[in-house]
Amino acid sequence: MKVDQISIFLENKPGGLERVTRILKEANINIRTLSIADTSEFGILRLIVNDVEAAVRVLKEDGFRISRTTVVAVEVPDRPGGLHSIMEVLSGHDINVEYLYAFVEKSGENAVIIVRFDNPDQAIDILIKNNLTVLPGAKLYSL
Amino acid sequence: MAVMIYNEEFETLPREVLEALQFKRLQQVLQRVYHTVGFYRRTFDAAGVKPDDIKTLADLSRLPFTSKQDLRENYPFGLFAVPMSSVVRLHASSGTTGRSTVVGYTKRDIDTWSELMARCFVAAGLTKNDIIHNAYGYGLFTGGLGAHYGAERLGASVIPMSGGNTKRQIMILQDFGPTAICCTPSYALNLAEQGQAMGVDMRSLRLRVGIFGAEPWSDQMRDQLEDQLAIQALNIYGLSEVMGPGVAMECSEGREGMHIFEDHFIVETINPETGAVLPPGEEGEIVFTTLSKEAFPLIRYRTRDVACLITAPCRCGRSHVRMGRIMGRSDDMLIIRGVNVFPSQIEAVLVGIEGLEPHYQLVVDRGGTLDTLEVQVEVSERTFANADEVKVLQKMERRIVKDIKDYLGVSAKVKLVEPKSLQRFEGKASRVTDRRKL
Numbered sequence: 157m158k159v160d161q162i163s164i165f166l167e168n169k170p171g172g173l174e175r176v177t178r179i180l181k182e183a184n185i186n187i188r189t190l191s192i193a194d195t196s197e198f199g200i201l202r203l204i205v206n207d208v209e210a211a212v213r214v215l216k217e218d219g220f221r222i223s224r225t226t227v228v229a230v231e232v233p234d235r236p237g238g239l240h241s242i243m244e245v246l247s248g249h250d251i252n253v254e255y256l257y258a259f260v261e262k263s264g265e266n267a268v269i270i271v272r273f274d275n276p277d278q279a280i281d282i283l284i285k286n287n288l289t290v291l292p293g294a295k296l297y298s299l
Numbered sequence: 300m301a302v303m304i305y306n307e308e309f310e311t312l313p314r315e316v317l318e319a320l321q322f323k324r325l326q327q328v329l330q331r332v333y334h335t336v337g338f339y340r341r342t343f344d345a346a347g348v349k350p351d352d353i354k355t356l357a358d359l360s361r362l363p364f365t366s367k368q369d370l371r372e373n374y375p376f377g378l379f380a381v382p383m384s385s386v387v388r389l390h391a392s393s394g395t396t397g398r399s400t401v402v403g404y405t406k407r408d409i410d411t412w413s414e415l416m417a418r419c420f421v422a423a424g425l426t427k428n429d430i431i432h433n434a435y436g437y438g439l440f441t442g443g444l445g446a447h448y449g450a451e452r453l454g455a456s457v458i459p460m461s462g463g464n465t466k467r468q469i470m471i472l473q474d475f476g477p478t479a480i481c482c483t484p485s486y487a488l489n490l491a492e493q494g495q496a497m498g499v500d501m502r503s504l505r506l507r508v509g510i511f512g513a514e515p516w517s518d519q520m521r522d523q524l525e526d527q528l529a530i531q532a533l534n535i536y537g538l539s540e541v542m543g544p545g546v547a548m549e550c551s552e553g554r555e556g557m558h559i560f561e562d563h564f565i566v567e568t569i570n571p572e573t574g575a576v577l578p579p580g581e582e583g584e585i586v587f588t589t590l591s592k593e594a595f596p597l598i599r600y601r602t603r604d605v606a607c608l609i610t611a612p613c614r615c616g617r618s619h620v621r622m623g624r625i626m627g628r629s630d631d632m633l634i635i636r637g638v639n640v641f642p643s644q645i646e647a648v649l650v651g652i653e654g655l656e657p658h659y660q661l662v663v664d665r666g667g668t669l670d671t672l673e674v675q676v677e678v679s680e681r682t683f684a685n686a687d688e689v690k691v692l693q694k695m696e697r698r699i700v701k702d703i704k705d706y707l708g709v710s711a712k713v714k715l716v717e718p719k720s721l722q723r724f725e726g727k728a729s730r731v732t733d734r735r736k737l
C-alpha cells in the first residue's frame with residue numbers, strides 16, 4: 157500500500173528545476189505530482205512518477221543526489237475537513253507527519269494527499285481500520 | 300616475505316656513508332652552478348659565499364635560498380646549467396598564479412628520474428608483473444611521463460591513460476585489470492564515485508595499490524579511498540621544479556611519512572619567516588637541494604610545502620629520512636580574521652563527519668572590514684539517501700559550522716551544493732577562491 161517517492165537535492169539557482177523536468181521528459185517519464193521544500197540556499201524536490209526505477213537511473217546519471225522514500229497516498233473527500241479526517245484518526249497514536257502535499261489530480265470526487273509518516277506501516281494500519289482509502293503505488297502512478 | 304627495495308645499496312646506505320656521498324655531490328653541484336648559471340654566481344657573491352667555503356653539510360645553510368619567484372624571473376631557460384643541445388626534455392608547471400616555471404632534463408636526468416620512480420613503485424610493493432594504470436596527466440605536467448618512465452624502468456605494464464574521460468577510465472579499469480593506479484587523490488575519489496554511479500563494483504576490481512600525489516590530502520581521505528577501491532593507498536611526493544613525482548615515496552611497510560631519496564636530494568626544514576633551519580621533527584617549510592640533476596640543478600629551493608621530517612628508522616630498512624604529510628602550502632595558507640587556515644584542515648573536518656565527502660570549495664571574501672569564509676560542500680550520496688528533509692540537511696550544515704569553529708577556531712558559513720557543481724581538476728585541485736581585494 158506504500159508509494160515510492162523520489163527526492164532530489166537542488167541548489168537554489170536558476171535552471172535547476174528545468175534540468176530535472178527536461179531529463180525526465182527526454183526519458184519519457186511522467187511526473188504525477190511534485191512538491192518543493194526550500195530554504196534560501198537549497199531545496200528538496202519531491203516527485204511521484206510513473207516509472208521510479210527509470211527516473212532514479214537517469215537522474216543519477218546526470219549527477220543528481222537522489223533519495224527514495226516511502227510515502228502514503230490517502231484518499232479524502234474533496235470538501236472542508238477532508239485533510240482533518242486523516243489527522244483525526246491518527247491523533248492519540250505516536251505517529252508523526254514529516255510533511256505532506258496534495259496530489260494534482262483527483263480520484264473521482266476525492267482528493268489525494270501524499271503523506272510522509274515517520275512510521276508508514278503503522279499509519280497505514282490505522283488509516284485502513286478507520287475506513288480511509290489508502291491508494292497503492294501502482295494505482296497512483298497510473299492515475 | 301622480504302621487503303623489496305629497487306636499489307638496495309643506495310636506499311639503505313648507513314647514515315655516515317650517505318652523508319659523505321651527499322657532501323661529495325654537493326661540492327660538485329655547487330661548483331657547477333657557480334660557474335655555469337649566472338643567477339647562482341650573483342646570489343652566492345651577494346651572500347659573500349664561494350663554493351669552496353662550504354666545508355661540511357651544515358655549511359649549506361650559509362647559502363641563499365632559491366624561490367619560485369627566482370624561477371619565474373629567469374623564465375624560460377635562465378637557470379639551465381647545460382646548453383640546450385644537452386637537454387632532451389622540457390616540462391613546465393601550470394602557472395596558475397603568474398608565469399609558469401620551465402624545467403629541463405638531460406638524458407642522464409631522465410635516467411635518474413626513471414630510477415627514482417621505479418624505486419617508488421617497488422616501495423609500493425609493485426613488481427614487473429604489475430599492470431599500472433597511469434591517470435596522471437601526460438604533457439607539460441611532470442606527473443604522466445614521470446610515472447610512465449618509472450613503470451617502464453621497473454618492467455611493469457603501463458597503461459598511459461592520462462587524465463580525463465572518466466567513463467573510459469572505468470571501462471579500462473574493468474577490462475585491462477590493472478593492479479595499481481597513479482593519479483591525484485581527488486581524481487581517484489571521483490573515479491570511485493562515478494564507477495559506483497555506473498553500477499560498477501569498484502571494490503572487486505583487480506586494483507590493489509593506489510599511488511596518489513600532486514595535491515595535499517588527509518589520512519581520512521586515505522581511509523575513504525582504501526575502503527571504496529579496496530586498495531592500499533600510498534602517498535607520493537614530488538614537484539616539477541625539483542624533478543617531478545618520485546622525490547619521496549611512502550613505503551608500504553611503514554606507511555608513515557615518505558622516504559626522500561637522499562642520495563639525490565638534500566632536504567631541510569626551515570622557519571618560513573626567518574629562514575632559520577629547524578631541527579628534525581619540527582614542522583616547517585621543506586627546502587630541497589638537488590645533488591645529481593644536470594640540466595636544472597636547484598640550490599636550497601623553497602617548496603612552500605609545510606611538513607616535518609622523521610629521522611626514526613623505518614621498518615622497511617630504508618635509511619632515507621621521511622617527510623610527514625604535507626600540512627599545507629604556505630601559498631595556500633589563508634589568514635581569516637587573523638587565524639591561519641589550510642584547506643587540508645577543512646578537508647579533515649569534513650571527512651570526519653559521517654557521510655560527508657571531501658569535495659569542497661572555499662570562498663574567502665571581505666564584508667566591510669571583516670573576512671568571511673564560505674565553505675561550499677557537496678551533498679554526498681550517502682547523506683542525502685538518508686535524509687530527504689530540510690531539517691536534517693540544516694542540522695548537517697550546523698554540525699559543519701560547529702566542527703570548523705571547534706577545530707580551526709574560525710567562523711564559517713556553510714553552503715550545501717549539488718555534486719559536480721564544484722570544479723574538480725584532474726591535476727591539482729583548486730579549492731580556494733579569494734575575492735578579497737587586499
Ligand SMILES: [Zn+2]
Binds near residue numbers: 552554614616617
Ligand atoms: Zn620505510
